[in-house]
Amino acid sequence: MATDTRTLGHAAATVGDALRNVGYSEAGVVDLLGDDAYSGGVEDVPVNERMLPETKLATVVRAFFLLRPVPTDDAVAALGRDAVESLEAAGLAVVGDEVAPRARILPVDDLYVAADGFSRDLDDPPDYVAAYTPTARLLDTLTPRRRVGRALDVGTGSGIHALRAAAHADHVLATDVNPRALEFTRLNAALNGLTNIETRLGSLFEPVAGEKFDLITCNAPYVVSPERRWTYRDAGGTADEISERVVAESAAHLAEGGFATMNVSWVARDEDEPDERVVAWAERTGCDSWILVAEESDPLGHAAGWNSHLQSDPEAYGAALDEWARYLDELGVRWVSDGAVILKRRAGGEPTVRVDSIDEDDVQESGEQIELAFENRARLEQLGRNDLLELSLSLAMPLLVQHELEPTVDAPAPKDAVAVLAAGTNSAVDTTPDALEILELLDGETPLEDAVEEVADLRELDDDELREFRRDVLDLCDELLELGALRLD
Numbered sequence: 001m002a003t004d005t006r007t008l009g010h011a012a013a014t015v016g017d018a019l020r021n022v023g024y025s026e027a028g029v030v031d032l033l034g035d036d037a038y039s040g041g042v043e044d045v046p047v048n049e050r051m052l053p054e055t056k057l058a059t060v061v062r063a064f065f066l067l068r069p070v071p072t073d074d075a076v077a078a079l080g081r082d083a084v085e086s087l088e089a090a091g092l093a094v095v096g097d098e099v100a101p102r103a104r105i106l107p108v109d110d111l112y113v114a115a116d117g118f119s120r121d122l123d124d125p126p127d128y129v130a131a132y133t134p135t136a137r138l139l140d141t142l143t144p145r146r147r148v149g150r151a152l153d154v155g156t157g158s159g160i161h162a163l164r165a166a167a168h169a170d171h172v173l174a175t176d177v178n179p180r181a182l183e184f185t186r187l188n189a190a191l192n193g194l195t196n197i198e199t200r201l202g203s204l205f206e207p208v209a210g211e212k213f214d215l216i217t218c219n220a221p222y223v224v225s226p227e228r229r230w231t232y233r234d235a236g237g238t239a240d241e242i243s244e245r246v247v248a249e250s251a252a253h254l255a256e257g258g259f260a261t262m263n264v265s266w267v268a269r270d271e272d273e274p275d276e277r278v279v280a281w282a283e284r285t286g287c288d289s290w291i292l293v294a295e296e297s298d299p300l301g302h303a304a305g306w307n308s309h310l311q312s313d314p315e316a317y318g319a320a321l322d323e324w325a326r327y328l329d330e331l332g333v334r335w336v337s338d339g340a341v342i343l344k345r346r347a348g349g350e351p352t353v354r355v356d357s358i359d360e361d362d363v364q365e366s367g368e369q370i371e372l373a374f375e376n377r378a379r380l381e382q383l384g385r386n387d388l389l390e391l392s393l394s395l396a397m398p399l400l401v402q403h404e405l406e407p408t409v410d411a412p413a414p415k416d417a418v419a420v421l422a423a424g425t426n427s428a429v430d431t432t433p434d435a436l437e438i439l440e441l442l443d444g445e446t447p448l449e450d451a452v453e454e455v456a457d458l459r460e461l462d463d464d465e466l467r468e469f470r471r472d473v474l475d476l477c478d479e480l481l482e483l484g485a486l487r488l489d
Contacts (some may be wrong), residue, residue: 011089012190016112018083019105022061026107032061035317038106038132042118064105067117069098070221090187103184105191106131108160115184119309131158134261138294138360139219140164142340142425145367148214152253154246154262155205155220159185159197165215166194173213177203204242205249212255217263218246223306224336226327239331241265244281247341251285259370260287260343262485267328268335271298275355278341282353287343288374291355292425293375296337299328309338324396344374349381354482362426369424380481387454388474394444396487398422399480401436421474421485429479434459435472444489450478 020245029037033048040048045066047154052058053169056078063070072095075084087093092114094100103114108131115131116124130136151169155176162185174185174197182199189197200207204220222243236473243264243434250260266278274296282289297305303324328336339358354377380388400420417433420426441451452473456466480486 005391008187008189010173011086012084012187015079015083015090015092016191016193017051017063018079018086019060019107019112019205022056022060022078024057024105024107024112026109028057029061029065029107033065037065041121045118063099063101064103067104071101072097074097075099075405090190092187104131108132109139111160111163112188113158113160113163114188114191127178129158129178129181129184132160134360136160136219138363139217139261139263141363141365142292142342142370143217143367144215144259144371146371148258150211150213150255151215152208152211152213152217154216154218155251156185156199156252157181157219159188159224161217161219162197163188163192163194163445165217166196169215170196173199173208173211174199175202175204175207177201204246205253205417208253211253212258213253214258216254216258216260216262218249218250218260220246220262222246222263222265222338224265224267224302224328224333226323235370239333240277241262243279247278247285247343248283251287251343252346254287254343254345254348256345258345259374260341262341263338264341265336265338265381267331267333268337269332271335274335274337275452278337279353279355281325282341282343283351285343286351286375287345288352289344289354290342290370290373291353292340292342293337293355294339294358294360296335298335299325299333302328302336304380336350342370346374346378352377352381356425356427356483358425358427364423364426366424369421369484372483372487373482376481376484376486376488379477379488385474385478388477389449389470390447392445392447392489393442393477393481394487394489395439395442397424398486399439399485401439403433419480419485421483424484427483427485429476429483432472434469435476438473438476442486444487448473 032052049062049066049068052062059070059074059078062068079141084095084099087099088095092103094102099341104116104117105112113131115129145168148169151165151172154176156162156174159174160171165172176182179201182201187201188253192303224239244267246262250262254260268274268276275291278291282291303321307317307320310320317452400422402418403416417436419436420428437455438451441454452470456469461469477486
């Protein structure tokens with residue numbers, strides 16, 4: 001990469017403008033390569049390359065999405081001569097008769113994110129920088145996006161979360177122990193025309209000692225592992241020590257009213273109490289917290305998941321499984337969980353902790369839902385259970401309803417209806433068919449008790465049935481409020 005920051009900034013900005021002008025975007029890539037374009041690996045490149053037409057956009061996709069060299073004349077036709085010369089000045093390509101890419105540039109929403117190319121598993125260097133991984137996507141979707149003054153991204157990697165925060169923060173600080181990660185972050189800021197991102201070299205929160213922030217994001221290495229192979233993956237320390245530190249220090253650096261969203265991992269000595277440790281961490285922060293469990297497994301399953309890149313080499317795969325299982329066994333670990341912890345610092349009241357499971361593949365943009373969920377929890381803390389009946393509620397997001405659930409091993413006697421959030425975290429709430437009828441009457445004006453009485457009259461419920469119905473409605477509404485699916489009006 002270029003070392004002159006002025007040259008780098010101008011060159012990267014020139015490249016970014018040219019990519020936008022040619023229409024290089026997520027939609028453009030998917031239109032050319034299909035819905036699975038972003039999940040493909042280096043093994044898919046030969047097929048994908050042959051799918052591309054002879055167009056300017058296809059030239060760019062071939063070079064910077066598939067990392068294939070393209071004739072310089074084609075690159076000039078697509079991007080312009082200034083942009084092609086700027087590719088080399090910014091360290092993004094080597095230019096001769098061909099343009100040979102040195103970094104992969106991914107369109108992510110309205111951003112461009114440059115990073116190292118396709119992962120080659122064991123051949124990746126220790127300071128490998130990934131662009132936009134599934135865990136990065138999860139953190140992205142679970143981060144509130146309200147306007148803030150100061151934001152901090154810890155373990156920034158390619159800088160994707162700093163870039164996202166730059167759109168709604170006055171100033172963003174990005175830290176990383178990996179110098180190459182910070183180089184990519186600075187490059188990506190210039191590529192996207194962003195001037196409010198500052199980088200600092202150092203481990204986790206060390207570069208920001210004593211400072212406070214309105215938003216903190218952290219996708220630092222959290223994998224519980226006996227290895228120290230990759231800076232971006234392996235946690236170091238013992239078991240979940242790094243994750244515990246991330247939760248505690250995020251809280252310590254959080255300004256009043258601020259949010260922190262972080263990906264972490266935690267272990268358990270008893271699989272029947274899988275979240276005991278992370279709940280204890282959250283309680284010690286003095287913040288309201290929401291723990292979202294994305295993955296959980298026994299030690300062997302954990303080892304298998306994080307070593308799947310070795311499956312083509314049975315001997316190496318087996319050795320890794322044995323090493324990881326032995327490491328976890330020596331620590332007394334019986335269960336390992338990965339997920340997100342979201343904190344909000346507020347004055348007054350007792351801090352609250354909530355734990356839910358999510359399917360990370362189904363999670364959509366959840367920032368507004370998360371803000372409302374924490375706001376609702378703070379308000380509910382001030383209310384008695386029956387006080388809710390005097391208030392009016394409204395839907396904050398679309399809900400789907402399902403009926404006649406079949407019993408399962410995990411839920412042998414479930415209620416026979418469920419309300420599913422059709423956006424955000426896509427959470428589900430078990431309830432009854434009668435209670436679901438209330439949802440159609442939540443107009444933000446009618447007190448909840450009036451809606452209950454209306455359904456009760458239609459159903460001709462007797463006093464006992466009415467008490468049970470009211471209880472089910474309160475259970476449903478309380479749960480949906482805590483999930484940020486309803487609004488207290």
